[in-house]
Amino acid sequence: MPDWLTHIGLAHFVVVSVLLFVIGLVGVLTSRSVVRVLLLVELMFSAVNLNFLAFNNYLHPTGILLGHVFSIFILTVSAAEVSVGLAIIIALYRARATADMEDYNLLKW
């Protein structure tokens, strides 16, 4: 068994976190559905949370839970954000009768 499979370290967590973030980012940039964009934003939040936890464990293997506190805080905020985001999406849908990102171009010059 190769070494990187037997010893799970910081790098693994970071790689997973980067993968999650890039998946989320590519999804946000390419999705047409606004609901999917919202979901993928949540995915990017998870990547960040994972990063916080991994680095907290790496830097303070015993005791201090600074990263944990941060990630719980982010979860709370993102829950609130999702509810507000969904409300906005519903309002947008009512106004424009579409959920397609391409059609939300009110800010165009």
Add this chain to the structure above:
Amino acid sequence: MHWFSDVNNLWVVPFYPLAAFILIVLGRAFTNGKDLFANKGFCAFLTIFATVLGLLHTVFSALPWMFHQGSQAVIEHNITWLQAGDFKLSLGYLVDSMSVMMLFVVTFISLFIQVYTHGYMKHDDGYAKFFSYLALFNFSMLGLVLSTNLFQIYIFWELVGVSSYLLIGFWFKKPSAAAACVKAFLMNRVGDFGFLFGILGFLYFTWNALPGHENVMTWTSYLAQHPDHALLSFHALPAMVQTFATQLSGQPVLITIIAILLFMGPMAKSAQLPLHTWLPDAMEGPTPISALIHAATMVAAGIYLVGRAYPIFQLSHDAMMFIAVIGTATAVVAASIALTQYDIKKALAYSTMSQLGFMMAAMGVGAFSAGLFHLFTHAFFKAMLFLCSGSVIHACEDNQDMRLMGGLGRKLPITHATYLIGCFAISGLLWTSGFWSKDMILAMAKEAPGFEFVYWSLAITAGVTSFYMFRTYFMTFWGKYRGEGHVHHEDSWMTLPLVVLALPSAFIGLLLAGLAEFPIPNLPSFFQFIHFGQAHAEHHTFVEAAFSGVGLLSTIFGVSGLALAFLFYVVAPSIPDAIRKAPIASSLFALFSRKWYFDDLYQGFVDKVYLAFARGSSTFDKEGVDGLVNLTGRAAMGTGSGLRQLQSGKLQTYVAVMFFGVITLTLFLFYCLMS
């Protein structure tokens, strides 16, 4: 009566008409023209009463004071109006023989013209307004007369201008009247521009001692010694003029220029060439105004000012020559135009202008007393002539064209008689007042070295004057009535002032100039009180000349003018038409009847030069200046419209840009930290 007889109360004279003006204006504003102020008689009464009070003051305090004190007596009081450091402007009142003479002329003539106005404007809608303007004019004119200094006179100078503007445009619904009042205002603006620059120029060179002249008396040192005196006061002018001459001894041209600038004010106000064109047009105003403002008083203010500032003009021989030439040219040109006028008021207006030219020429040749004496006598007979013309126009139902008059002598006997007296007076015949004043000017001009051309031009013009005045007389009062309408009878409110004014027109010259030669004790003579430099010097020259050649010659010219007019307009009325068609005379007639093309010249100047320049400036402003300003706006808008292409409205693009921006910044930061 004690109040009236104290000469120190004379300052109150201008305030009577001012009070009347304010009362009428406010009264009508607060009662909406109802109640007492709707009563025409009441408004007339207020104005006339104010003038009567002024006349009482003049007659009971100023005249006795002057006779008692002699020509050198002066009463002057000043209050400081505004002060900034050493510089202070004062308002005050100055009583000396000159201002007393003008006070008498203004209040006396005003009074009778106001009485006349009651008859003339009886049926006009603006009756009360007219009287309030008359009161305003009286205030301004009396204030001008009593001014102690050049600044104060400038203020009242503008005020009489405003009153004149209001009264010329009194019938402002008539387009010609509206245009005439604007024209009068604009022409006077040109003159006042020079006047103000003259005042400031004079002040500039007398305010402080210039290097090299530390010991001269300047206004600064003068006011430090006499804190109760006024800056630029007439009283101090003779002394200050010495300073002026000393400080500018290296540049006599500058003295002449400043004197001529100062003279521009009188040039416009007294309708001298080339700023005269407003006066004939001013006849659009009601006739009492033409009589009061544009014949007797306001237009004479220019002569009065030249008299007041005489020391300044006397410094420069060239400036005096300029004044004499302008005056003579005005007298000649105006008389020639008067020959061709058919409008009775226009003819009288040009004769006024011509007589003002006589006065101005007199001032120019140094005949100070003669000029002011002519002002004095002219005020009476010209006011009366205008009032006569008003009576004629009234009788002919507002017709002013003499070709449609004629034979009015029987219908208007009093107007006829007084007009005849006026014609004799202005022509200087029969020892009426004009004889004394005009011949005095002629005699002085003849004696003045280097001014012979003034004498000859004026003597011939005097003959022409007689011709055109009797022309109007014969055309109006003799022959058959050529008009169509009914001829109204005279109004007694209008004939009374005519009779009263006829007396001084006939006798005042004899009284104040003629009889002065006889050894009657205590008989006042005009020249005893109004003179510049040596008293009597002018007068004796005059008397010698008048009873030898000058008087005889001018009488011959006058009588021939009268005879020619009789021949042309009574005996053989076909002659004028024949002359008009003769080859050379026809072009002369065109020249005269087109007023020597002055109006056309100004119109052409405005159209071709001024408006072209204005259009050029306007284009420069619109295209050049505005273009530059608009360019900055356009540049901002262009940049904006280029940049806003980035705003695609696609949220995902924004997210991508943001993300890669953050990456780039992070890498940059990283690179910086590493190195």
